[in-house]
Amino acid sequence: MALSPATAVAPGDVLLEVDNLRTYFDTVSGTVRSVDGVSYQVQAGRTLGVVGESGCGKSVTALSILRLVPTPPGRFAGGQIRYRGTDLLSLTEKQMRQIRGNRISMIFQEPMTSLNPVLTVGRQIAETVMVHQKLGRRDAYRRAEEMLRLVQIAEPERRVHEYPYQLSGGMRQRVMIALALACNPEVLIADEPTTALDVTIQAQIIDLLRNLQKTLGMGIVLITHDLGVVAECCDRVAVMYAGRKVEEASVTELFDNPLHPYTRALMGSMPSMNASTQRLAEIPGMVPAPSELGKGCSFAPRCTYATERCRVDAPALASQGADHVVACHEVARVAAQPALQALSSPAHPAALNGVQA
Amino acid sequence: MSALTQQPAPASPLLEVRDLKMHYPGAGGWFKPRRKVIQAVDGVTFNVARGETLALVGESGCGKTTTGKSVLRLIQPTSGSVKLEGEEILALTPEQMRNRRRDMQIIFQDPYASLNPRMTAGDIVGEPLRNYPMPGGRARVDELAWLFGKVGLRAEAMKKFPHEFSGGQRQRLGIARALALRPKLIVCDEPVSALDVSVQAQVINLLMDLQQEMGIAYLFVAHDLAVVRHISHRVAVMYLGRIVEVADRDTLFSQPRHPYTEILLSAVPVPNPHKPAQRKLLQGDPPSPANPPSGCRFHTRCPLAQPICRETQPPLTERPVASATGQQWVACHFR
Numbered sequence: 131m132a133l134s135p136a137t138a139v140a141p142g143d144v145l146l147e148v149d150n151l152r153t154y155f156d157t158v159s160g161t162v163r164s165v166d167g168v169s170y171q172v173q174a175g176r177t178l179g180v181v182g183e184s185g186c187g188k189s190v191t192a193l194s195i196l197r198l199v200p201t202p203p204g205r206f207a208g209g210q211i212r213y214r215g216t217d218l219l220s221l222t223e224k225q226m227r228q229i230r231g232n233r234i235s236m237i238f239q240e241p242m243t244s245l246n247p248v249l250t251v252g253r254q255i256a257e258t259v260m261v262h263q264k265l266g267r268r269d270a271y272r273r274a275e276e277m278l279r280l281v282q283i284a285e286p287e288r289r290v291h292e293y294p295y296q297l298s299g300g301m302r303q304r305v306m307i308a309l310a311l312a313c314n315p316e317v318l319i320a321d322e323p324t325t326a327l328d329v330t331i332q333a334q335i336i337d338l339l340r341n342l343q344k345t346l347g348m349g350i351v352l353i354t355h356d357l358g359v360v361a362e363c364c365d366r367v368a369v370m371y372a373g374r375k376v377e378e379a380s381v382t383e384l385f386d387n388p389l390h391p392y393t394r395a396l397m398g399s400m401p402s403m404n405a406s407t408q409r410l411a412e413i414p415g416m417v418p419a420p421s422e423l424g425k426g427c428s429f430a431p432r433c434t435y436a437t438e439r440c441r442v443d444a445p446a447l448a449s450q451g452a453d454h455v456v457a458c459h460e461v462a463r464v465a466a467q468p469a470l471q472a473l474s475s476p477a478h479p480a481a482l483n484g485v486q487a
Numbered sequence: 488m489s490a491l492t493q494q495p496a497p498a499s500p501l502l503e504v505r506d507l508k509m510h511y512p513g514a515g516g517w518f519k520p521r522r523k524v525i526q527a528v529d530g531v532t533f534n535v536a537r538g539e540t541l542a543l544v545g546e547s548g549c550g551k552t553t554t555g556k557s558v559l560r561l562i563q564p565t566s567g568s569v570k571l572e573g574e575e576i577l578a579l580t581p582e583q584m585r586n587r588r589r590d591m592q593i594i595f596q597d598p599y600a601s602l603n604p605r606m607t608a609g610d611i612v613g614e615p616l617r618n619y620p621m622p623g624g625r626a627r628v629d630e631l632a633w634l635f636g637k638v639g640l641r642a643e644a645m646k647k648f649p650h651e652f653s654g655g656q657r658q659r660l661g662i663a664r665a666l667a668l669r670p671k672l673i674v675c676d677e678p679v680s681a682l683d684v685s686v687q688a689q690v691i692n693l694l695m696d697l698q699q700e701m702g703i704a705y706l707f708v709a710h711d712l713a714v715v716r717h718i719s720h721r722v723a724v725m726y727l728g729r730i731v732e733v734a735d736r737d738t739l740f741s742q743p744r745h746p747y748t749e750i751l752l753s754a755v756p757v758p759n760p761h762k763p764a765q766r767k768l769l770q771g772d773p774p775s776p777a778n779p780p781s782g783c784r785f786h787t788r789c790p791l792a793q794p795i796c797r798e799t800q801p802p803l804t805e806r807p808v809a810s811a812t813g814q815q816w817v818a819c820h821f822r
Contacts, residue, residue, distance in 0.1 A: 300772055328546035399684055399687070400684060401718075416685075
């Protein structure tokens, strides 16, 4: 068994490395390069945000880490995924099962479709614990109840015997989190964990994830399209577009000094909670279908900075100052323009006051 | 934004909704003969002026979509009054209603489900024109081309089918269809929430441009407060079937009075890593509309709740505001 025993890690230790991953799908109309050379690292006790629009490959990257991409039509066309030095892509399916849900686990976007509707939530959590931690049935149910309490579900001793349909959307997402954390994983991949939820419930879930990370110390990959969520939860951010990572930096650096035209466009197109009422900056066109990507930079057709070179030659990631990588030929020209003001101005006081209880 | 849309004509409101109620019979059935009534909307009152955008915000299940559909009489409300240009909509005969629908249209949330996959884009957008006495033939083709141009689609796109369009383009088709009869009011039911961020901006800008140009009023049903802040003139906040606060946009976002509004606004994540969020979390989930709390419906989760809140429902009353053009109505005993 190639898997190293779970030893204590300090915050900041690299747990998971995605290295130049390529996940392709072979379809009737040609090969779709969903993930085309993506690299990132996940550190213990830290949160990496992965941002991008639908079809940019952020979810496929996450599914690849857990080897949940159906093959065929999917195929790993290159790269490595190293969990504590072990390449997950080289493990057998049996070895992989010991990782999945145990060392690395995942929360999905749709809490309704990812829970089994005909099993009680307690059974679903207990099953995971019984398989991975070899606990007996009674201990496993006790653990399930503990987990429900940890994610702040009221009356866990009753809820443990309930079915998913009896729970609200927010509670279901809490159950998903309890399920994912039941075996004390070192890495948690959260794929749009709050997108399907109302904003007040989203605030509860974000708060919960942050507190759990503080006590349990897991590394989190947070996949989202909401830059507000990123600013609040993440330590680092990777921005993806059409299967590639186009920019990565620490969260403060990225928001203070966004350098890729796509990152800037994304920030400008978001309506903000600030007082500004000027026209939203549109990104012309739409996200290209992965099957119609050309040779050059995939953002070039929508980019205001694009030159002839961008259309024929895909830019590689290059370092721009400490701890900031960008894939753009025209980065010098972009950097000369000020980034959008709307985002750096202080938020409206009302949004921060809250209720004086 | 021009002064024109900032201050809509005060004269008579385009749409007046008074004490609208929609009570659904709840799940009953063979073994549970006694049905519970679900009070989806329970006494909602508001106005929409010509050329104005009123946003209805709130969490899922608060009744905002039901309110939007009741206004168009796509569902028949239990009681209340809906007046368009002073005419009572709920009392119209089906034939009268059919004619009135020319003035009121809807844009749906899901651009994938709301277009017939077997009709061409031209037929979809042109269908409203066929239902009413309108010029046919050449004039209709010109009209369609004009509509396609208005929403930023090429006229050649008329021959395509919905599956050939992207999500944003489909929503443009939905907008063109709603525009076809030059309505005075469009109910927009979460029109951008299914779209990607970059495409969302295009559609929001389009909706605002069309309003400027054609003076359409929007009843904008949404849960994304940043979008609402961008597009609305006034905002009504709903909680569990009732309006808890109505105010002009700037007052609502800078001086929210109702505790629920405050919590709702503070829950929105701010895209600024230098500002750590200072938010009040709302505990638990909303109560069921089949069994709503007595008195003020928010009292079970309200940080300010006192015994009176459990007993008496606070009326929506006007409060003084700082700005001359502003207005603010709040339903709370203490704010």
